[in-house]
Amino acid sequence: MRIRQHPILEFEKGPLIEFEHDGRKLTxxxxxSIAAALHAAGVRVLRHSIRLDRPRGFFCAIxxxxxxxxxxDGVPNVMTCVTPxxxxxxxxxxxxxxxIPDVRFTHPPADPDYPRDLGNVPLAIxxxxxxxxxxxxxxxxxxxxxxxxxxxxVPGGQLIKQxxxxxxxxxHHARVRGIDIGEILLKEIEDLPVSxxxxxxxxxxxxxxxxxxxxxxxxxxxxxxxxxLATGASENxxxxxxxxxxxxxxxxxxxxxxxxxxxxxxxxxxxIGAGNIGLIVSYQLLQAGVEVAAVVEGLPEIGxxxxxxxxxxxxxVPILTSHTILRALGTEHVEGAVISQIDPQWCPIxxxxxxxxxxxxxxxxxxxxxxxxxSQLGCEEAFVAELGGRVSIHGxxxxxxxxxxxxxxxxxxxxEASTAMLEGRLxxxxxxGRLLPDLDRNELARLKKExxxxxxxxxxxxxxxxxxxxxxxxxxxxxxxxxxx
Amino acid sequence: MSxxxxxxxxxxxxxxxxxxxERLGRGPVAxxxxxxxxxxxxxxxxxxxxxxxxEGDMNGTPSVDFDICDGCMLxxxxxxGLAIFVVNKGLPGxxxxxxxxxxxxxxxxxxxxxxxxxxxxxxxxxxxxxxxxSSKALDRTPIVTLSVPADHAMDVRHFLAKEPPA
Numbered sequence: 001m002r003i004r005q006h007p008i009l010e011f012e013k014g015p016l017i018e019f020e021h022d023g024r025k026l027t028x029x030x031x032x033s034i035a036a037a038l039h040a041a042g043v044r045v046l047r048h049s050i051r052l053d054r055p056r057g058f059f060c061a062i063x064x065x066x067x068x069x070x071x072x073d074g075v076p077n078v079m080t081c082v083t084p085x086x087x088x089x090x091x092x093x094x095x096x097x098x099x100i101p102d103v104r105f106t107h108p109p110a111d112p113d114y115p116r117d118l119g120n121v122p123l124a125i126x127x128x129x130x131x132x133x134x135x136x137x138x139x140x141x142x143x144x145x146x147x148x149x150x151x152x153x154v155p156g157g158q159l160i161k162q163x164x165x166x167x168x169x170x171x172h173h174a175r176v177r178g179i180d181i182g183e184i185l186l187k188e189i190e191d192l193p194v195s196x197x198x199x200x201x202x203x204x205x206x207x208x209x210x211x212x213x214x215x216x217x218x219x220x221x222x223x224x225x226x227x228x229l230a231t232g233a234s235e236n237x238x239x240x241x242x243x244x245x246x247x248x249x250x251x252x253x254x255x256x257x258x259x260x261x262x263x264x265x266x267x268x269x270x271x272i273g274a275g276n277i278g279l280i281v282s283y284q285l286l287q288a289g290v291e292v293a294a295v296v297e298g299l300p301e302i303g304x305x306x307x308x309x310x311x312x313x314x315x316x317v318p319i320l321t322s323h324t325i326l327r328a329l330g331t332e333h334v335e336g337a338v339i340s341q342i343d344p345q346w347c348p349i350x351x352x353x354x355x356x357x358x359x360x361x362x363x364x365x366x367x368x369x370x371x372x373x374x375s376q377l378g379c380e381e382a383f384v385a386e387l388g389g390r391v392s393i394h395g396x397x398x399x400x401x402x403x404x405x406x407x408x409x410x411x412x413x414x415x416e417a418s419t420a421m422l423e424g425r426l427x428x429x430x431x432x433g434r435l436l437p438d439l440d441r442n443e444l445a446r447l448k449k450e451x452x453x454x455x456x457x458x459x460x461x462x463x464x465x466x467x468x469x470x471x472x473x474x475x476x477x478x479x480x481x482x483x484x485x
Numbered sequence: 486m487s488x489x490x491x492x493x494x495x496x497x498x499x500x501x502x503x504x505x506x507e508r509l510g511r512g513p514v515a516x517x518x519x520x521x522x523x524x525x526x527x528x529x530x531x532x533x534x535x536x537x538x539x540e541g542d543m544n545g546t547p548s549v550d551f552d553i554c555d556g557c558m559l560x561x562x563x564x565x566g567l568a569i570f571v572v573n574k575g576l577p578g579x580x581x582x583x584x585x586x587x588x589x590x591x592x593x594x595x596x597x598x599x600x601x602x603x604x605x606x607x608x609x610x611x612x613x614x615x616x617x618x619s620s621k622a623l624d625r626t627p628i629v630t631l632s633v634p635a636d637h638a639m640d641v642r643h644f645l646a647k648e649p650p651a
Contacts, residue, residue: 007590168525307523310493310567313492457543
């Protein structure tokens, strides 16, 4: 179902083209993801699982989870959530591991602008989300040449689907919508010595800060004097019977589908999780004309801001705290859900089960920092629950335990995009300080203090308690293990 | 139940945001339903008369000087939490006006009858659309003013467009 009317967004779609799905002719818009085109055409089952032959739909919609693999033009295991639709594509539901065709695979022609060896850059930034772009702006303004690398087709990270106005103060782009903040950041880098390479995955980081890149099925090598890891986070899954059914989607995936592709995830959604993401996405669903049956939260209290909760409650959506989902119903895709109250030990209370008529279950049950690249490089890590999982140990200036490598944004601990921007700025300043020995130290100190003060204020309230505790632990660990300033 | 459990403010929390009856009778005034210490302050910058204040850093809760506020509505679409409403109880005939941020499509038209909803999402009754502000300055947060029975003024916080006649 395509969203025809939206209060915030206008969807710029490519031309309408024909493609084939399991022998059937369908139409979609050129350039949208294959998964979005199929969803708009009512196709939710993309493949069947390897061992138990269970139906699978997409889950993350950002090319991380491998739930959406299909056979495209004879090639199995194509990530359809990030592969653009082209006219005449032959798309097949994949069963099991798929069969690799007996053909010689050919590389796409080499792009003269992207030689195999991309040379050396003073500062390589992995991730063009709010943290990565802010880091590039801060370092670029001081004259540091930066390359920002992002695996998505468009830069901006998750900002590109944030239709709501941001909090904070005017220094942090408060009251500006996330989608517009992304544009503002990209505009700012235009006049700076910063280049952004999209559609490019950093496959690995090696000693002496060598980056292995994959772009258009070709490998590239880039060396750097300094690296900032702004790799963001991945959505958490929740285990319950039938949680693998097509129609159980991550909150970020739902946002991508409706706010980027303009496709409604379903007709009636059950939201799991009443943190800010669950509440905001519920509101965005209502704005897209999708019904929200309820917001279910296991904790006895709502995790997000009351103002976000109030927006959905006054629209008639109940928020059920101390509740959980017991199971999803359906065989090929979600056809309902059973929820129940839980006691303080999180055990379902008998007799409180309620069956809800929903076709989509949206999981907003937290995020986990993406720490793989830091691990590969040997950055020391710690599991800090308050930060969302394993993160590279970092000091107040965002330096990791590996010389010249910094971290910022959700990759350094799950927080808001506003804090990610300030952390990015701080990491950019730290990297610039290391790269430019002639930099005016007083001015650098002033800029860093300004960013740190901003972070302190954003984290000062009761909702910043986790971040404060997590970052405090980080500082203690960094003090012991040497991730500096 | 507290607002942390079901998202619904308690009467005492609402009372704190409401001016005295005498002030309400004098005309439009901003009601800010923002009770938590969150890092946010665009409302302070939006008010050109300096009627909105937040004590300490931006994590404080906003308060309105009801003697300065004239209900101009500049703060309504500036609030990222969509938590500011303007209530006008200075009208004759047992009618009041409620202005609220409305980020949905389609926008209602002046004269439409709509179903009014409370903070809880419960149906209160009917209202009539009086004005729809939707300028570029409001940045896709239109402000809709509806007239409601005067005794609903402190409860109406949302509305549903009535189904168009078949």
